[in-house]
Structures are given as structure tokens and as C-alpha cells.
Amino acid sequence: MSTPSAHRLAPGSGTPRGEQRSGAVRSHRAARSDVLLRTIAVAAAALCLLPMVAVAIAASLGTTDTLRHLAETVLWRYTSTTLQLVVLVALGTALLGTGAAWLVTMTRFPGVRLFEVALALPLAFPAYVLGYAYTDLLDHPGAVQSALRAATGWGPRDYWFPEVRSTAGAAVMLILVLYPYVYLLARAAFLQQSATAFLAARALGQSAWGAFLRVSLPMARPAIAGGVLLAIMETIADFGTVSYFGVQTFATGIYTSWFGMADRAASAQLALCLLAFALMLALLERIQRGSARHHGAGKRFEVAPPTDLRGWHRWGAVVLCTVPVVLGFLLPVGLLFEMGIGSGQDLTSDRYLGFLRNSVTLAGTAAVVTVTAAVALGLYHRIAPGALSAGAAHVGRIGYAVPGGVIAVGLLVPFAAFDNAIDRVMEARFGIDTGLLFTGSIWLLVMAYMVRFLAAALNTYDGGLATVHRNTDAVARTLGVSTAGLVRRVHLPILRPTLLTALLIVFVDVMKELPATLIMRPFNFDTLAVQAHRLAADERLAGAAVPSLVIVAVGLLPVILVCRALGRHSPDIPRATPAPAAEMLDEPPTDPRAS
Numbered sequence: 001m002s003t004p005s006a007h008r009l010a011p012g013s014g015t016p017r018g019e020q021r022s023g024a025v026r027s028h029r030a031a032r033s034d035v036l037l038r039t040i041a042v043a044a045a046a047l048c049l050l051p052m053v054a055v056a057i058a059a060s061l062g063t064t065d066t067l068r069h070l071a072e073t074v075l076w077r078y079t080s081t082t083l084q085l086v087v088l089v090a091l092g093t094a095l096l097g098t099g100a101a102w103l104v105t106m107t108r109f110p111g112v113r114l115f116e117v118a119l120a121l122p123l124a125f126p127a128y129v130l131g132y133a134y135t136d137l138l139d140h141p142g143a144v145q146s147a148l149r150a151a152t153g154w155g156p157r158d159y160w161f162p163e164v165r166s167t168a169g170a171a172v173m174l175i176l177v178l179y180p181y182v183y184l185l186a187r188a189a190f191l192q193q194s195a196t197a198f199l200a201a202r203a204l205g206q207s208a209w210g211a212f213l214r215v216s217l218p219m220a221r222p223a224i225a226g227g228v229l230l231a232i233m234e235t236i237a238d239f240g241t242v243s244y245f246g247v248q249t250f251a252t253g254i255y256t257s258w259f260g261m262a263d264r265a266a267s268a269q270l271a272l273c274l275l276a277f278a279l280m281l282a283l284l285e286r287i288q289r290g291s292a293r294h295h296g297a298g299k300r301f302e303v304a305p306p307t308d309l310r311g312w313h314r315w316g317a318v319v320l321c322t323v324p325v326v327l328g329f330l331l332p333v334g335l336l337f338e339m340g341i342g343s344g345q346d347l348t349s350d351r352y353l354g355f356l357r358n359s360v361t362l363a364g365t366a367a368v369v370t371v372t373a374a375v376a377l378g379l380y381h382r383i384a385p386g387a388l389s390a391g392a393a394h395v396g397r398i399g400y401a402v403p404g405g406v407i408a409v410g411l412l413v414p415f416a417a418f419d420n421a422i423d424r425v426m427e428a429r430f431g432i433d434t435g436l437l438f439t440g441s442i443w444l445l446v447m448a449y450m451v452r453f454l455a456a457a458l459n460t461y462d463g464g465l466a467t468v469h470r471n472t473d474a475v476a477r478t479l480g481v482s483t484a485g486l487v488r489r490v491h492l493p494i495l496r497p498t499l500l501t502a503l504l505i506v507f508v509d510v511m512k513e514l515p516a517t518l519i520m521r522p523f524n525f526d527t528l529a530v531q532a533h534r535l536a537a538d539e540r541l542a543g544a545a546v547p548s549l550v551i552v553a554v555g556l557l558p559v560i561l562v563c564r565a566l567g568r569h570s571p572d573i574p575r576a577t578p579a580p581a582a583e584m585l586d587e588p589p590t591d592p593r594a595s
Contacts, residue, residue: 033483034384041380044373045392048399048451051410052275058413059272062265070257070266074248078270082249082277084167085174085242086232092175093231097182098224100321102212105190108306109314115321116187117563122328123180124555126512128240128533129548130173133332135244136339136541138164165245173241176328178234182227184562189223190216229281236278237403239515240529244536250274251515254405258519264413271406282401333552339545347546352531355547359527362442362517363510366449367503373450374457374502378465379487383473393458400455404516407448412520415439440522448516453509457502464498465491505558511551 067075103109104116122130138144138161145161148154163169201211217224239251250270257267309317346352377396381389399407415438426432438444468491476490492499514529521530528547535544 037483040376041392045395048395051407054414055268055271055410058268067266067269077248078250078253085235088171089174089235090228093179093182094228096179098186101183101186103317107309109309109317118325120180120559120563122177124559125177127173127177130332131241132536132541132544133335167247170241170245170247178231181230185223185227189220271409275406278401336545336549339542343542345543345546355528355531363507366446366510367506370450370457370506371502374461378461397455399451407451408516408519445520449510453506457506460502464495508555508558511554
């Protein structure tokens with residue numbers, strides 16, 4: 001009986017010809033998907049590197065006339081004010097975030113479960129929105145000073161009142177919205193600490209406060225430092241708050257040089273200074289994180305027993321946790337609602353629906369593009385570990401340290417030159433005016449968002465990917481699954497919640513982002529953030545409250561997700577009970593049979 005042709009053996013082998021052909025096809029498809037993955041990953045890393053290279057080149061090619069003028073007038077003010085904000089925000093967020101994290105993790109007092117989530121809610125607020133609310137409350141015509149004058153009969157010159165539109169005022173706004181970075185990271189660090197070291201310090205005569213300072217705080221230092229550095233990077237990147245408060249920093253200087261003086265070289269030179277400072281901070285964070293040594297608690301891991309506060313201590317803890325929640329979330333929300341009710345702004349009007357549509361379009365497109373780039377970078381580093389993939393992943397994380405204004409300048413300079421070159425060629429050869437193909441579209445703005453927020457998506461994706469064992473990938477690849485099939489059939493079903501979280505985080509970050517949007521948005525393409533900034537700049541704070549409330553409402557979603565994730569990943573281990581000093585010092589238990 002003859003053998004069917006599909007199953008005939010290849011000469012010199014025991015494998016049917018049909019199986020050889022299908023294996024070759026699978027191998028070709030796998031190689032092609034690997035090349036596509038590498039191309040996307042390297043292209044994403046190159047786009048992240050492009051703004052920094054472009055800023056450096058533009059700064060070196062331009063004249064220094066404007067920069068010399070700025071150096072003689074306001075450059076020192078830019079530097080000193082930026083440094084003042086950095087120091088104030090670093091101290092404020094470290095003290096507030098660490099203290100709140102310790103109280104809700106290691107003590108028990110009325111409402112502690114509620115405060116665990118409530119203390120993270122101010123993260124939903126952009127700092128500039130908080131500034132709008134407090135300016136309406138505390139400025140000269142605001143409710144507080146008006147009530148003070150009505151009660152005392154004083155005139156405007158008869159009393160002193162703290163100026164909200166000042167460097168200190170901007171620092172307070174930034175502290176109130178950025179301390180949750182430190183709070184969340186410090187709380188996670190405290191939850192992961194074993195009780196044995198803390199109880200050993202107590203057994204050796206240390207008070208609870210002394211044990212916290214000498215044991216728990218040093219163990220949580222890397223996490224606290226990471227949160228503080230995140231807050232500092234957000235501070236130097238902030239434009240909306242400092243511009244509205246009239247505080248001159250490098251961020252406002254970049255915008256003023258670009259639009260006010262029409263000097264792109266000077267703007268690039270200022271951006272280069274800010275970029276150097278941001279990269280220095282990122283390097284410091286990398287050094288302190290790399291030098292830290294973490295050791296597991298091993299079999300002796302026990303969650304530290306919370307201390308029940310009594311007397312004035314418990315009510316002091318309630319007050320300390322209530323103040324940042326009220327000042328950073330509840331009071332601003334109430335103020336914005338009150339301002340928005342009588343503002344005459346209609347969210348259902350065609351104009352506001354256009355702002356909302358533009359914001360959602362930009363945020364949704366940027367979220368999909370950014371998460372796709374993050375998946376490509378993370379997966380490429382996983383399946384092809386090496387210098388190229390590690391370097392691409394590292395470059396992809398740098399963007400978070402680069403302020404939005406710097407990214408905007410760094411992308412506009414090369415793409416504007418590219419647009420002008422294309423226009424000259426088309427005009428000379430075909431008589432066609434192409435206009436601004438890239439700089440006049442939303443795609444360059446989406447690219448800026450991807451560079452800015454790729455680190456957040458990449459870190460989220462890597463955290464989820466770490467839960468997928470590498471043997472799972474190996475089994476799928478031995479069965480002939482290509483890289484695209486590995487993502488679609490294995491990783492996506494497992495990492496769907498992680499990817500949705502990454503999409504949501506990037507979506508909300510883009511909704512809040514202001515400096516890059518102001519500089520790079522196409523003509524007559526405004527977003528809710530731009531509309532809020534424009535109304536506030538025109539002193540129409542009541543009108544600015546309406547788009548600000550929408551931004552805050554959207555920002556609550558990732559905050560709640562982060563809090564839920566932190567609660568799910570808390571160690572599910574019985575609380576430690578008081579033990580003899582020998583056990584606290586991790587001495588091995590005595591075998592009762594020995595006696």
C-alpha cells in the first residue's frame with residue numbers, strides 16, 4: 001500500500017515532509033515576530049532618547065544672547081526658586097508620608113481602616129487644580145479674608161495674611177498632592193518588615209519611638225527615598241502650579257523663552273539645564289537603590305503586632321491623619337463644587353463636549369501606544385536578555401525623569417526641521433505646500449506622552465510579568481508558539497488585570513498633563529487641562545473648577561486600584577504575639593525532648 005504524499009519521509013530523516021514544511025513555517029513566523037518585537041522595542045527606546053539628544057544639539061547650535069540676558073536678570077531666580085521648591089517638597093512629603101504610613105500600619109486608632117485608603121486620595125488631584133481651589137478660598141477677595149475683615153472691621157492694609165501665591169504656597173500645594181507617593185511606598189515597606197527585629201529592639205530596652213527610628217525607619221529608607229525622589233521629579237516638572245502662582249522656575253522659563261521671546265535656542269538651553277538636574281536625580285535614585293541590601297526574614301517572618309493607642313495619643317493620630325485628607329482632598333473638592341455650581345460652565349455644551357472628546361482621544365490613544373511600547377520593551381528584555389534589551393529597557397525608564405516641557409522642546413525642534421525640509425522639497429519640485437505634517441498633528445503629542453509615561457507602564461507590566469514563571473514561556477516556545485502567540489495566548493490572559501491597570505494609570509496621567517500639552521497641541525485643539533489653565537490664568541476660577549472636577553474624578557480610579565492592590569499584596573500572616581526575649585533575638589527554640 002502506498003504512503004500518502006503528505007506523510008512521505010524526507011530523504012535521510014524520520015520526519016514526514018508535511019511536518020517539516022509546517023515546522024519551517026512556524027520557525028519562519030517565530031523569527032519574523034521576534035524581529036518585529038525587537039524593532040518595536042528599539043524604536044520605542046530611540047524615541048525616548050530623541051528629545052534629550054535634540055535638546056542638547058539645539059542648545060549647542062543656538063546663540064547665547066538670550067541666555068546671557070536671562071543670566072543677568074532671572075536665571076539665578078529660576079535656580080534658587082526651583083531648589084527651594086525641591087527642598088521644601090522633599091522635607092514635607094518625607095515627614096507627612098512616612099508618618100502617616102507608620103501610623104496606619106503599626107498602630108490602631110479610630111478610623112484607621114478608612115485612613116488607609118483616604119490618605120492616598122490627594123494623589124488624584126493635579127497640584128494646579130489644588131492651587132485654583134485654595135486661591136479662591138485664601139486670596140484677598142476670598143471667603144477667609146472677607147470674613148476676617150467683616151468680623152474685625154479691618155481694612156486691606158490693617159492686617160497681615162500669608163500670601164497663597166508664593167513659593168511657600170506652591171510648595172504646600174505640591175506637598176499635599178505628592179506625599180501619597182511616599183505614603184504608599186513607605187506603607188508597603190512597613191508591611192513587608194518582619195516583627196522580629198522591631199521586637200528585639202524593644203526587648204533590649206528601646207522605646208517604641210526609638211525602635212522605629214533605629215530599626216524600622218532604616219529598613220524602609222530605600223522605599224521612602226524612592227517616593228521622595230518621585231515627588232521631587234514631579235516638582236521640577238510642574239508648570240501649572242508655579243505659573244499660576246507667579247513663581248519663576250526653570251519650567252516657566254522654558255515656556256516663556258519658547259512663546260514669550262520666540263527664542264527656541266534659549267528654551268533648549270534652559271531645558272538642557274533642567275534635564276541635567278533631572279537626570280542627576282534619577283542617577284542618585286539608581287545609586288541609592290542599587291547600594292541597598294534587602295534580606296528576607298526567612299522562616300521567622302511575622303507581621304508586627306499593631307499598638308493600640310490610648311488617651312491623647314489615639315486622638316492625636318486621628319488628627320494627624322485627618323489634616324492631610326481634609327486639606328488635600330475633601331476641602332478642595334467642596335470648594336470646586338461650590339465654585340462650579342455658579343460658574344455658568346455647562347459640561348453638556350458642544351464646546352465642553354469637544355474638550356472632553358479631545359482629552360479622551362489623546363489619553364486613550366497615548367495609553368494604548370504607551371502600553372504597547374511597554375509590553376514590547378518588557379517582553380524583549382525577558383525573551384532575549386542582553387546588553388541591547390537591557391539598555392532599551394533602561395532608556396525607556398528615563399523619560400519619567402524628564403519634565404514634560406523638556407520633552408516638548410526636544411521633539412518639536414527636530415520634527416519642525418523635518419517638516420520644513422519636506423515642505424521645501426515638495427514646494428520646489430511639485431508646487432505643493434505640505435504644511436506641518438508632524439508638528440501640526442496629535443501624533444507628535446502622543447509621542448511626547450509615550451516618552452513621559454512609558455516608565456510607569458513598563459514598571460507596572462514588569463511587576464505583573466514577574467508572576468509568570470519562565471518555564472511557562474519555555475513550554476509555549478517548544479510547542480512552536482511565536483512571540484506574538486506567546487503574548488496573545490499565554491501572557492494576555494494572565495496579565496489582563498496588570499495591563500488594564502497600566503492603561504488606566506497612563507490614561508489618567510495624560511488627562512492631568514499640562515506643559516507638554518500647552519506647547520505641542522495642534523491649533524484649536526484644547527483639552528480639559530488646557531481649558532482649566534486658560535480660565536485660571538484669566539482669573540476665572542469659578543469656570544476653571546468645572547474641568548478641574550472632571551480631571552479629579554478620572555484621577556480617582558487609579559488611586560483606588562493602587563490601594564486595592566496594596567491591600568491584596570499585604571502579607572497574610574498571623575500577627576506576632578509577645579514572645580520571650582530569646583525568641584525575639586531569633587535564638588533557636590529548645591527541643592523539649594532534650595530535657
